[in-house]
Amino acid sequence: MNVDKVYILEDRGVLxxxxxxxxxxxxxxxxxxxxxxxxxxxxxxxxxxxxxxYLFDFIIVKHKEGYxxxxxxxxxxxxxxxxxxxxxxxxxxxxNLSNEFVVAVISKEKFLTFENAKDIVGNTIKxxxxxxxxxxxxxxxxxxxxxxxxxxxxxxxxxxxKSSNIKEYYDHSFDIGIPQIDxxxxxxxxxxxxxxxxxxxxLDFKKGCYVGQExxxxxxxxxxxxxxxxxxxVLEGKIKIDDEIKQNNKIFGKVLIDQSYPFGLIxxxxxxxxxxxxxxxxxxxxxxxxxxxxx
Numbered sequence: 001m002n003v004d005k006v007y008i009l010e011d012r013g014v015l016x017x018x019x020x021x022x023x024x025x026x027x028x029x030x031x032x033x034x035x036x037x038x039x040x041x042x043x044x045x046x047x048x049x050x051x052x053x054y055l056f057d058f059i060i061v062k063h064k065e066g067y068x069x070x071x072x073x074x075x076x077x078x079x080x081x082x083x084x085x086x087x088x089x090x091x092x093x094x095x096n097l098s099n100e101f102v103v104a105v106i107s108k109e110k111f112l113t114f115e116n117a118k119d120i121v122g123n124t125i126k127x128x129x130x131x132x133x134x135x136x137x138x139x140x141x142x143x144x145x146x147x148x149x150x151x152x153x154x155x156x157x158x159x160x161x162k163s164s165n166i167k168e169y170y171d172h173s174f175d176i177g178i179p180q181i182d183x184x185x186x187x188x189x190x191x192x193x194x195x196x197x198x199x200x201x202x203l204d205f206k207k208g209c210y211v212g213q214e215x216x217x218x219x220x221x222x223x224x225x226x227x228x229x230x231x232x233x234v235l236e237g238k239i240k241i242d243d244e245i246k247q248n249n250k251i252f253g254k255v256l257i258d259q260s261y262p263f264g265l266i267x268x269x270x271x272x273x274x275x276x277x278x279x280x281x282x283x284x285x286x287x288x289x290x291x292x293x294x295x
Contacts, residue, residue, distance in 0.1 A: 001105075001106075001107035001108070001109075001142050001168070001169065001172060002107060002164075003107050003109045003110045004110075004160065004161060004162055005106070005107065005161065005162055005163075005164040005168075006104050006105065006106050006156055006159075006161040006162065006163055006164065007104065007105040007106075007163075007164055007165075007166045007168065007169040008102060008104045008152070008163055008166065009102070009103045009104065009105060009166055009169070010073075010102065010166075011072065011073050011074070011166070011181075012070055012071065012072060012073055012102070012103040013070075013071050013072065013073035013076030013096070013098035014068055014069065014070060014071075014076075014096075014097045014098050014100075014101040014102075014103065014146060015068070015069040015071065015076065015079065015080060015083070015094060015095065015096055015097065015098075016063070016066055016067070016068055016069070016094075016095045016097050017066050017067050017069060017083070017092060017093070017094050017095075018064070018065050018066025018067070018092075018093050019066070019090070019091045019092040019093045020091040020092075021090040021091040021092050022066055022067065022092050022093075024090075025086070025087065025090045025092045026060070026067065027207070027210070028209065028210060028211075029047055029083075029086060029210055029211050030045040030046065030047060030060070030210055031045050031046045031047075031048060031192060031197060031202060031203050031204065031210060031212070031213075031216070032044065032045035032046075032060075032201075032202055032203065032204050032207070033204040033206070033207035034060070035207075036122070036204075037060050037061070037062050037067065038062055038124075039062055039124065039126075040123065040124055040125075041122045041123065041124055042059060042060060042061040042062070042122050042124045042131070042133040042136055043059070043060050043122055043136050043201070043202075044057070044058075044059055044060075044122075044136040044137045044197075044200055044201055044202040045057070045058060045059075045060055045202055046058070046192050046195070046197055046202055047079070047082065047211065048191075048192045048210075048211055048212030048216070049188065049211070049212055050211055050212060051212065051215055052191050052192055052193070052212035052213075052214070052215030052216045052219070053187075053188045053189070053190065053191055053192070053212070054186050054187060054188070054189065054190055054191070054192050054194075054195055055082070055187055055188070056071060056075060056078075056079045056082070056183075056187075057071070057183065057195070057197070057202065058070055058071040058079070059071075059133065059135075059136060059137075059144065061124065061131050061133055061146060062124070062131070063131060063146070066093075068101075068131070068146050070103050070144065070146060072180065072181070072183050072184075073098060074182075074183075074184055075183065075184045076096065076098055077096070078184075080094060080096050086211075100148060100149060101146055101147065101148055101149065102146075102147060102149050102152055103144055103145070103146055104144070104145045104147065104152065104156075105141070105142050105143065105144055105145075105169055106132075106142055106143045106145065106159075106161065107142045107143070108134065108139050108140065108141075108142045108143065110142075110143065110159075110161075111132060111134050111142060111143030114127065114132065117132075117134070118134075119134070119139065120134065120139075121134055121135065121136050121137070121138065121139050121201060122134065122136035122201070127145070127155070127159075128151070128155065130145060130146065130147045130148075130151070130155070131145070131146055132144065132145045133145075133146075136201055136202075137178055137200040137201060137202070138176055138178060138200065138293065140172075140176055141172075141173060141176065141178065142169075170260075170261065173261075174231055174261045175289075176291060176293075177196075177230075177231050177289060177290075177291030177293070177294075178200065178291075179195075179229065179231075179257060179261065179263050180261075181257075181259075181260065181261050182257050182259060182261070183257075185241060185256060185257045185258075186229075186256055186257065186263075189256050189265070190227070190229065190256065190265050191215065191216065191219060192212060192216055193216050193219050193220060193225055194225065194227050194228060194229060194265060195229050196228060196229055196294070198220075199293055199294065203216070205217060205220060226267055226268070226269045226270075227253070227265050227266060227267055227268065228265070228266055228268045228294070229256070229263050229264070229265055229266075230253075230263065230264055230265075230266045230268070230288045230289065230290065231261070231262070231263055231288070231289040231291070232245075232255065232262040232263060232264050232281075232286050232287070232288060232289070233286060233287045233288075233289055234262065234281075234284055234285075234286050235278065235284075235285040235286060235287055236284055236285040237281075237282070237283050237284030237285060238282075238283075238284055239255050239258050239262060239281045239282060239284045239286065240255065240258050240282065241255055241256065241257070241258050242254055242255060243255045243258075243281045243282040243284075244281070244282070245264050245266065245279050245280075245281050245286070245288075246279060246280045246281070247272075247273065247274060247277065247278075247279050247280070248272070250272060252266055252267050252270060252272075252273050252279070253265050253266035253267055255281060264281075264288070266288060275288055275290055276290075
């Protein structure tokens with residue numbers, strides 16, 4: 001990403017959670033340890049089903065007495081409703097600020113020009129009282145600014161940034177191997193640990209109980225994880241959701257996200273799989289793109 005560009009992600013939504021019980025409320029739900037989140041550090045986390053299946057992923061940022069939740073806007077209302085379902089009698093206020101706040105992305109290089117900025121994932125600083133976060137998933141995704149719409153364009157001007165096509169940013173995210181578009185297509189289709197959340201700093205195995213923790217811990221401790229989410233490059237033809245991914249007539253996975261930025265769930269530990277070679281997917285020919293941060 002270019003140092004003088006900014007990507008205004010109007011397809012991201014923002015929730016704000018505060019109240020006397022908000023720390024315990026979130027800590028008992030999410031896959032990461034909320035104790036990591038402070039004025040100086042933000043984290044990536046997810047909300048799973050009780051069985052450990054994927055529902056939502058998001059970035060959590062400390063703001064005033066509460067927390068911003070940065071999530072794909074397509075599912076922000078669903079996340080809002082799910083959190084309210086869990087709220088019960090907790091002294092927690094959950095606000096949907098998606099019409100008031102926006103998420104914008106700058107390059108890592110630009111982030112590091114700010115005073116007190118550090119080259120550490122999740123590092124959080126303030127610019128005119130607004131948080132700027134070095135993406136907690138992977139620093140190559142740059143810095144994220146959560147800012148009121150009324151202040152956005154003045155801040156862009158003061159920082160000498162030029163608004164750019166968000167396709168550049170999402171192309172970059174796909175090249176790195178991180179899904180951010182159409183994540184609702186993953187819901188209930190795979191375990192959270194299969195979404196590469198451990199590698200993306202979104203799982204904490206020491207924090208204790210949370211929704212879906214039992215199955216997540218069992219898969220980890222018994223070394224039962226045999227599948228991972230891989231980005232897909234379509235070489236010929238078209239793919240669709242649930243298409244089988246084959247090599248030498250053996251099934252190694254299936255498509256979970258199609259369209260512009262496709263991903264598939266792959267049996268990566270199978271002795272017969274050759275990740276670097278081509279696969280057949282329905283009538284299409286594809287290649288799996290193995291991110292360099294995969295273990």
